[in-house]
Amino acid sequence: MYHKTVPYRIFNVINTVFLIALSILCVVPLIHVLAVSFSAKSAADANLVGLWPVDFSTIAYQKTMKNPLFLHSMWVSVLRTVLGTALTLLITFLAAYPLSKESSVFRSRTFYSWLFVFSMVFNGGLVPFYIVIQKLGLINNFWVLVLPSAVNTFLVILMLNFFRSIPKELEEAALIDGAGHFRTLFSIYLPVSLPSIATIALFSMVYHWNSWFDGLLYLNNSNQFPLATFLQTVIIQQDMSSMSMSPKEMELLSQTTVNAAQIFIGAAPVLIVYPFLQKYFVKGMTLGSVKE
Amino acid sequence: MKSLKRTWPFHVMLLPALIFLIVFSYVPMGGIVMAFQDYKPWLGLSGSAWVGLDNFRYLFERQDSMQVIWNTLIIAVLKMIFNLVVPFIFAILLNEIRKVGLQRSIQTLVYLPHFLSWVILGGILIDLLAVDGFANRVLGFFGINPIFFLGDNNWFRFTVIVSDVWKEFGYNTIIFLAALAGINPSLYEAAEMDGANRWRQTLHITMPSLIPITIVVGTLALGNVLNAGFDQIFNLYNPLVYQKGDIIDTFVYRTAILNGEMGFGTAIGLFKSAISMILILISYRLAYKWAGYRIF
Numbered sequence: 001m002y003h004k005t006v007p008y009r010i011f012n013v014i015n016t017v018f019l020i021a022l023s024i025l026c027v028v029p030l031i032h033v034l035a036v037s038f039s040a041k042s043a044a045d046a047n048l049v050g051l052w053p054v055d056f057s058t059i060a061y062q063k064t065m066k067n068p069l070f071l072h073s074m075w076v077s078v079l080r081t082v083l084g085t086a087l088t089l090l091i092t093f094l095a096a097y098p099l100s101k102e103s104s105v106f107r108s109r110t111f112y113s114w115l116f117v118f119s120m121v122f123n124g125g126l127v128p129f130y131i132v133i134q135k136l137g138l139i140n141n142f143w144v145l146v147l148p149s150a151v152n153t154f155l156v157i158l159m160l161n162f163f164r165s166i167p168k169e170l171e172e173a174a175l176i177d178g179a180g181h182f183r184t185l186f187s188i189y190l191p192v193s194l195p196s197i198a199t200i201a202l203f204s205m206v207y208h209w210n211s212w213f214d215g216l217l218y219l220n221n222s223n224q225f226p227l228a229t230f231l232q233t234v235i236i237q238q239d240m241s242s243m244s245m246s247p248k249e250m251e252l253l254s255q256t257t258v259n260a261a262q263i264f265i266g267a268a269p270v271l272i273v274y275p276f277l278q279k280y281f282v283k284g285m286t287l288g289s290v291k292e
Numbered sequence: 293m294k295s296l297k298r299t300w301p302f303h304v305m306l307l308p309a310l311i312f313l314i315v316f317s318y319v320p321m322g323g324i325v326m327a328f329q330d331y332k333p334w335l336g337l338s339g340s341a342w343v344g345l346d347n348f349r350y351l352f353e354r355q356d357s358m359q360v361i362w363n364t365l366i367i368a369v370l371k372m373i374f375n376l377v378v379p380f381i382f383a384i385l386l387n388e389i390r391k392v393g394l395q396r397s398i399q400t401l402v403y404l405p406h407f408l409s410w411v412i413l414g415g416i417l418i419d420l421l422a423v424d425g426f427a428n429r430v431l432g433f434f435g436i437n438p439i440f441f442l443g444d445n446n447w448f449r450f451t452v453i454v455s456d457v458w459k460e461f462g463y464n465t466i467i468f469l470a471a472l473a474g475i476n477p478s479l480y481e482a483a484e485m486d487g488a489n490r491w492r493q494t495l496h497i498t499m500p501s502l503i504p505i506t507i508v509v510g511t512l513a514l515g516n517v518l519n520a521g522f523d524q525i526f527n528l529y530n531p532l533v534y535q536k537g538d539i540i541d542t543f544v545y546r547t548a549i550l551n552g553e554m555g556f557g558t559a560i561g562l563f564k565s566a567i568s569m570i571l572i573l574i575s576y577r578l579a580y581k582w583a584g585y586r587i588f
Contacts, residue, residue, distance in 0.1 A: 002490040003390075011490075015385055016394070023401035026462065030408075032426060036419075047424055095377045097307035098302035106302050107295060111396070115310070119317035122569045125561020126322025126541075132316070150313040181301035192543075210409035213523070217549065228411050230432045235415040236527050253472050263415045278400060278406065282466055292385075 020194040030267065035262035037061070044256040059262035063253055067076040070262065071221060073230035080145040080226055089148045089197060090202045095151070096159035097185050120153040135217055137262060142264070145226060154247040155200050163189065199280040209269055231266050235259050303412075327559040333552075340555070347559035357543065357560065363449075364539040367520040369454050372513045376459045380506060383468035384498060399469075402462030414527030417455060448533040456524055460505060464509075471505040472498070504583045511579045515572035518564045540564050 002008050031051050038045050039056035048054055050146065064070055099116070103109045123129070129148075136145040166189065174184040190197075215229030296303075327347055329340040351357050382402075389395045405413065410475040420426045421441040428438040429449040475497065483493045522541035529537045540560060548557020 002484070002493070005489070008490050012388065015388055018400050019382075019385060019389065020394075026402050026405050026458070029413070029420060029457055030404075033416050047429065049424065050426070065504055067412040091308045091312065094305040096303050098299075101302070106299055108299070108303070108488065112306055112310075115313060120322065121572050123317065123565055124320035125565055126544050127554050127558040128320040128326060129316075130549065131323055131326075131554075132320045136315070147312070148316045151309050151316070156309070172328075181305075185305070206407055206465060209545050210407075210411070212409065212411050213526075228409060231413045231415065232527065236411065236418070259415065263412055265410045268409055270403075274404065274407060279402060281403075282470075 002178075004015070006150075019034070030264075033260045033263050037257055037264050039257060041254040041257060044260070045254045057257075058252060059256035062121060063258055064265065066259045069222060069225075070230065073227045074265075075123045076142070076145075076225065077209060077227040079142070080211075081205050084149065085201055085204040087146060088152065088155065089201055091150055092152070092155050092159050092200055093190075093193075093197065094185075095157050096163055097181070100160040100163035116153045116156060125160045130217065133184065139218050140220055140224065142224065143220075145208075145214055149211070150205075152207075155203060159193075159200060162193055166192060170268065195280065195283075199283070200275075202253045202277045202280055206270055206277065227266055231262060235263060274280065303530075313378075315521045320558050324558060324562050326555050327562045329424050329555050331555040331558070333554065341527075343555070347556050348563070350556060351559055351563065355575065356538075359535065360540055360543040361518075363536060364518055364520045367449055367452060367525075367537075367539060368517055370449075370509060371456050371521065372516060373454060373462055374457045375460055376510055377515065378457055378505065379468055380502065382461060383465045383472060383502075384494060386469065387472045389553040399462070399465075402465070404462070406463035408459075410521075410523040410527045413455070413459065414524070417528065420585055421451065442528055443530065443532045445533055445536040448529070448537040452528060452537065454520075455528075456521060467505060467509060468502060471502055480523075503505035508579050508583045508585045511575040511582070512585075514575035517571055 028051070032049070035051055035053045036049045037060050038053035038056055038058065039049045040057045043054035043270065051186055095116075098106055099109060099113060101109060133139060133144060133148070138147070170188055170192075171184055173182075174188045177186070210228055211226070212228035212232045215224075215226045216232060217230070219225060225233070323337070325337065326340075328342060328344060330346075331337075331340045333493050375379045389398070412457075422428070423438045423440050423443075427441070432438065439447055460539060480493055483497060488496070499584060512579050518540060520539040520541070522545075523541050524538060525542050526545070529542065537551070541564075544557045544560050547553045549558075576585075
């Protein structure tokens with residue numbers, strides 16, 4: 001048995017230590033931000049904070065939670081995430097059913113599949129897309145955050161692969177009993193596909209929460225921005241106009257700690273759904289890409 | 293029309309997706325005619341002057357656009373290579389850890405950065421990698437002079453590639469772990485009987501078993517040859533590193549949207565889309581031929 005040999009044992013110890021170190025490296029930056037966000041101004045500004053808060057303080061969070069622009073952008077993000085996910089789920093669920101049929105049953109399937117796949121393979125690029133959005137009157141319109149991303153071919157493929165794994169007898173029995181395809185889809189397929197619906201919902205939620213470029217490109221007023229776009233302008237482009245500080249506050253607050261608090265709040269929802277996400281995405285990813 | 297009687301529910305179910313697909317994918321494709329125009333927003337598609345291939349000629353004559361294409365290629369290709377090699381090795385090493393709980397915990401931590409956006413990670417990295425940031429303090433501890441990772445043309449590409457691999461290697465490991473789990477254990481038992489040590493088993497059983505999936509992942513990544521990662525670059529770069537760090541997508545954004553050179557921007561976009569499409573089609577064909585992979 002190789003497990004018992006001395007060289008393998010030595011390898012095993014080194015390997016374990018190495019992998020643990022590597023995995024810690026993946027979360028160290030987040031821990032650092034968390035530590036900075038809870039530190040006092042002086043320590044943060046002097047870059048003295050490592051992985052633990054120095055002079056614990058929650059003032060950065062208090063200030064952030066009182067910033068009306070921040071709160072409103074959070075609301076926009078919640079709204080787009082809820083509406084966008086609901087729309088994507090409905091459309092994906094409906095479209096995946098006919099596409100999961102064999103070409104012999106649904107002859108137009110090949111044509112439709114090509115339409116979907118080609119949209120994934122080729123696109124008109126940024127400029128024509130921008131002009132279309134403009135012509136549709138979606139500039140400075142909340143719905144620009146929801147509508148353009150409603151159909152995602154990757155998610156449709158995920159869903160249809162799941163539908164194909166459902167035993168055919170289930171559908172046949174329903175059709176023999178006189179149920180139409182809509183009835184079959186909603187009363188037979190829906191209950192058994194809840195896990196894959198959850199997968200798609202989680203993927204879609206994370207996508208919407210993290211999306212920032214659409215807000216930057218199509219919305220001109222910072223009071224319409226979703227949170228990710230707001231963070232992009234404040235933290236990356238360092239546009240401070242939304243941040244008003246009184247001289248008294250300047251003494252206690254630093255941009256560094258406030259930024260850290262905002263970054264952490266921006267990441268928090270993803271961290272919260274992450275355990276659920278992890279349960280599903282491994283399956284989803286292998287289902288979508290590895291097939292026999 | 294008998295079949296339509298039977299299949300009409302299918303068409304109805306596809307209708308909503310179809311509408312969105314047409315409006316947001318196919319209509320914009322029509323807009324690529326702008327690449328052959330000197331497009332002026334106030335003149336519109338029908339009123340703008342036709343300039344033939346001038347935009348494309350301009351694209352290959354301008355020094356900055358050639359530099360941008362070159363930057364895109366280098367960054368994207370290096371990312372593709374490391375995003376294949378690192379997860380491959382990591383999966384094999386992780387597979388050696390027999391304690392299920394520990395293996396799970398490591399997976400949980402390494403998958404996480406994939407789900408955070410580049411805005412969040414960019415914000416963190418700009419702070420961590422600053423000249424007086426945390427990373428340089430650690431380096432200073434070892435007597436290394438401060439490095440301006442995000443503002444030095446000699447370091448920017450390195451920083452971009454390493455941080456991308458850092459974000460994605462865990463997630464990219466999933467597919468290799470799935471393949472490792474599918475290896476028939478009796479192969480290892482037989483090797484054991486023949487007196488092969490673990491290294492030999494890895495070399496002659498584990499690695500060969502991973503070859504098919506590596507080919508699939510590798511060929512499918514081919515379509516990304518001109519995708520250097522807009523989200524990442526846009527959130528990490530600044531005018532100091534345009535020379536080595538500016539890529540097609542960020543260049544299009546600046547020239548077309550910020551400077552209003554719409555026709556030129558469309559031409560570069562079309563250049564990218566067309567090459568990517570050809571590569572994707574080739575790669576799918578190859579993946580099908582070599583490994584029997586089908587997408588739909």
